[in-house]
Amino acid sequence: MMPAPALVSLVSGLYPALADSPPPGWEQDLAALGNAVEVPAGTVLFDEGAPCRGFPLVLAGEVRVARGTPHGRAIELYRVQPGELCVVSAACLFGQAVLSAHGVAVQPSRLLLLPAPVFMRWSDHEPFRRHVFALFAARMADLIALTEAVAFQRLDQRLAAALLGRGPVLHLTHQQLADELGTVREMVTRLLKRFEQAGWVALGRERVQVLDAAALRQLAAGGAQ
Amino acid sequence: MMPAPALVSLVSGLYPALADSPPPGWEQDLAALGNAVEVPAGTVLFDEGAPCRGFPLVLAGEVRVARGTPHGRAIELYRVQPGELCVVSAACLFGQAVLSAHGVAVQPSRLLLLPAPVFMRWSDHEPFRRHVFALFAARMADLIALTEAVAFQRLDQRLAAALLGRGPVLHLTHQQLADELGTVREMVTRLLKRFEQAGWVALGRERVQVLDAAALRQLAAGGAQ
Numbered sequence: 001m002m003p004a005p006a007l008v009s010l011v012s013g014l015y016p017a018l019a020d021s022p023p024p025g026w027e028q029d030l031a032a033l034g035n036a037v038e039v040p041a042g043t044v045l046f047d048e049g050a051p052c053r054g055f056p057l058v059l060a061g062e063v064r065v066a067r068g069t070p071h072g073r074a075i076e077l078y079r080v081q082p083g084e085l086c087v088v089s090a091a092c093l094f095g096q097a098v099l100s101a102h103g104v105a106v107q108p109s110r111l112l113l114l115p116a117p118v119f120m121r122w123s124d125h126e127p128f129r130r131h132v133f134a135l136f137a138a139r140m141a142d143l144i145a146l147t148e149a150v151a152f153q154r155l156d157q158r159l160a161a162a163l164l165g166r167g168p169v170l171h172l173t174h175q176q177l178a179d180e181l182g183t184v185r186e187m188v189t190r191l192l193k194r195f196e197q198a199g200w201v202a203l204g205r206e207r208v209q210v211l212d213a214a215a216l217r218q219l220a221a222g223g224a225q
Numbered sequence: 226m227m228p229a230p231a232l233v234s235l236v237s238g239l240y241p242a243l244a245d246s247p248p249p250g251w252e253q254d255l256a257a258l259g260n261a262v263e264v265p266a267g268t269v270l271f272d273e274g275a276p277c278r279g280f281p282l283v284l285a286g287e288v289r290v291a292r293g294t295p296h297g298r299a300i301e302l303y304r305v306q307p308g309e310l311c312v313v314s315a316a317c318l319f320g321q322a323v324l325s326a327h328g329v330a331v332q333p334s335r336l337l338l339l340p341a342p343v344f345m346r347w348s349d350h351e352p353f354r355r356h357v358f359a360l361f362a363a364r365m366a367d368l369i370a371l372t373e374a375v376a377f378q379r380l381d382q383r384l385a386a387a388l389l390g391r392g393p394v395l396h397l398t399h400q401q402l403a404d405e406l407g408t409v410r411e412m413v414t415r416l417l418k419r420f421e422q423a424g425w426v427a428l429g430r431e432r433v434q435v436l437d438a439a440a441l442r443q444l445a446a447g448g449a450q
Contacts, residue, residue, distance in 0.1 A: 136361040140325075
């Protein structure tokens, strides 16, 4: 178990908004929470339809928050990285409802679960409350932009965008790309083959190599294909 | 101008969560706000990219919150009715960002704009804060469900669902239905003609008459067409 001062120092470094103007008693609260949880990649941290147990602070790793369907398809909503708080948990903590999304650790991750009463006490403190409102606002804006992109942007444009900014070689399956984009694997495979014929990518097993990032960028921006 | 006690009484009736455990000084705050704004149907109340001026309390009428695109298409995100608060405003009040959606009165409406400092002071009061967190949570869950529906549910199913629960005759244009569903008019027209050929609807000018609600319900639920 990590000693309380080390945990406070770790959280302070990751969450400056918290450390710059901490809620009264937050060091004791963190100490009382005990240890952060270490989970391997692939761990389901919270699930749709389940009651939730608190607000996860991500101290290391990355959590993918997605909404699944009864047919096993999923659309990625956003990712929570160290220094961020997963606000989707608020749905069941305050709305008396169950979770509308699930969270999976995409890397080995370390998390601290802030119970609802602690969260509520901290938000008595205006700077923390302002931070939480801003987080909700940012996630809502993200979700609105995602809804719009899914509704209006052509899938080829969104796929091109999804291939950029991740280095020259992506190690992932067509299914993983389909999940990210909220579509089915067959559509992704068909488009990737078109990209390959155009000389923009080279395809391998669980592997997409970007050969012409400029062409992908132009397509992602809405240019002619 | 409505006398302050009448305004307090109106707000109390519409917002029981507020009236049951009011923030200290809320009656004076409401009195200081002065009059509620009366707007005709079609008024743009807030717009994308604009700074926002406060949290609108809807006292009468209905506000449609939607996200537009540069091409003039829009997808309806949700509607705010009397007794509800429009939380999308939080994006610019707390996130230092501009609005990511626009709001239009769909009926003659009466609104009260709660300025950010008043909103922040009220949320010092735990019951009000809990109500706001719950609102954020509910809207996030709505947006997540909408994103999923747009990503995965077939347009014919969503159109069938959109025609139900609005009485036997709908007075609206194909463009209005397209906006609601986040698609283009041509797609809606093509599907409506298919529904008409099946004997499920009769089409007129700015008019859709539902002839076979059971068939539409079956399609909306995912049944074969």
